[in-house]
Amino acid sequence: MQPPATLSAALALIAQAPDLWPGFHPQRTPLMTFDGTHTWLHQLTGPPLDPLAGPDWTAHPDGWGWPGRWPDLNANTALPLGNGQWAAGVLLPSLGEPDARTLAATLIHEAFHVYQHATPSVAWEVSELDALTYPACTPVLHARAEETRCLRRALHEPDWITPARQGLFWRGQRHALLSDAQRTFETRMETREGLATYVETRFLQQFPALAAAAAPGLGPRRWAYVSGAALAHLLDRHDPQRRWPQAVLTGQPLAGLLLERTGPPLPSANA
Template sequence: MHPPAALTGALTLIARAPDLWPGFAPQRTPLLTFDGTHSWLHHAGPGEDGWTRVDGAWVWPDRHPALTAHTAVTLPGGLDAAGVLLPDLPLPGDPAQAARTLAATLIHEAFHVYQGATPSPAWPAPELTALTYPAGAEVRHARAEETHWLRLALHARDGDWLTPARHALHWRTERHARMDAEHQSFETRMETTEGLAQYVETRFLGEHPNLDPDAAPQQTPRFWSYRSGAALAHLLDRTGTPWTAGVLAGRPLADLLTDLLTGQVGSPLPAPPHPQLQRAAQAAADAHDADLRARLEAFHAQPGPTLHLSSAAGLRLGGFDPMNLHPVEPGTFLHARHVQVRGPGAQLLTVGHPALTRGPDLFRVQEITLRALPTPHHEAGRWRVHTPTLTLDLPADAVQVTPDGWSVRLP
């Protein structure tokens, strides 16, 4: 039994990797990989039973339960490791390129292990904020313009990179002026959390992050921040300053670059906008709005009775599926797959049955609407529905019959 050739080659490349970040040593970071048949642990002992020692590594006879995605994982014995699933990683056919690609991915995830072991205000990102990130054309257009100028700055190399960098920061200021502090924080923290992992990965590869201004209007803010954060870090390298200490102290990457470029002379700001990027941003915003309208219309078009549930004191949001959540209107959220809500003497659980919630924000629910309800049954003063996709348990005396179904008003 031997590790896959790509893994053996990747480990060799990682052992020879240059310094990528102060204090970060992927050569000593525990690395956990699944090759489709076995899980391999290198650079550390597992600290739990069930592993076999093979040629300087530890082997688990299947995918280890802790490893479910490319991510930093913690084994039951407490060991933190960089985890990669080889079957989910599209490796090139060329063996040398496959090893290089795998090494870069392992270094990316190893940096997340380093972040977990290095306390800093730079790392925590309020990811749920992305659910309500502004989706209008102006924000999308400014993102595309910033992407354009970041790419020009990176490719300027020894030429005049300062001017395009200043233009990129100008468009960032324009974009942030249309966002609240919470969404700005999400973006800048994602740039230090994921963007810097992308930065050490691309430094290892000797490449720039892939910046595509034409695609930027359609990209999610999370996806975009991987590339923007890496780009800002590469530009900070060109300043020749010890900027990494500022990051660990909690300074956003763009703020550090702005400080270092203040007073630099370049072409006047702002540069004229690019009409094709404006058109692409408007088209992306229109498509987003049309998608939300279609989802809302499909929800209301469901045949069958409707339940309107509300509470003066508010309903408690338990669990929900953020990957299938859509903010269809201000304060209105379509939970397309799963949501759990509790109120005074009441509970609701959906798993595949869409629900519409309303309130001041995602977590403060005042009303919830369900359509296509089956016939409820009454038992011991309770009004209940139980199917594979929907569970409802309400006080029967609070349920009122309405022309379209039922209404429940809780205290």
């Protein structure tokens, strides 16, 4: 019984991953995967402990294997192992037939949530219930589409500060229509899920996929994955020494940090 070749190749890529975030080490994070028939556990400190311990866990050269899907592994997420450790969990069938690089990036995304669990910060605290009242009216969705268009331009054009300021303008237009709780939901989701997407795309050496036409249909939670990642990549562009992550841990929103670096919002031609 051996792990799938794609998983082994993904683990080798993770072992060589560059510095993606201060204090985040995916190479040392326990990784649990289910390949459709077996559960695999890698990078665990020591052998599986209660309640993981049992005769069904079998050691292999790089970790542990278990027949079937481990009952607590129900989604791609961070999950407690019951022995004081947390693991990044990924269901391989949910990814279709990923190549090793895509699988490694997905594992890194979930490993960042393990890091977040071990690094208490207001930045990760978000009330999912506040998404239920998030407005889906035309002005909000239009402003989201325009902000998305501006963020994409900022990521892909050499003169990035002007479109970044225009994106911040559209964010201000949209936030004026939201409640305090809804604005907090969005900014906290950008630091929780958006930064997990940021380290994932940083590993892939690519930017998050931003499409203005698709943005209104993503919903506030899903859109925060890509908007948060985009804001983080823009902060990298302004601050290549990457000192801004420390400010994030104090609870400062990504867009607020970008505003400090680019200057005030700038109305665009579509305003």
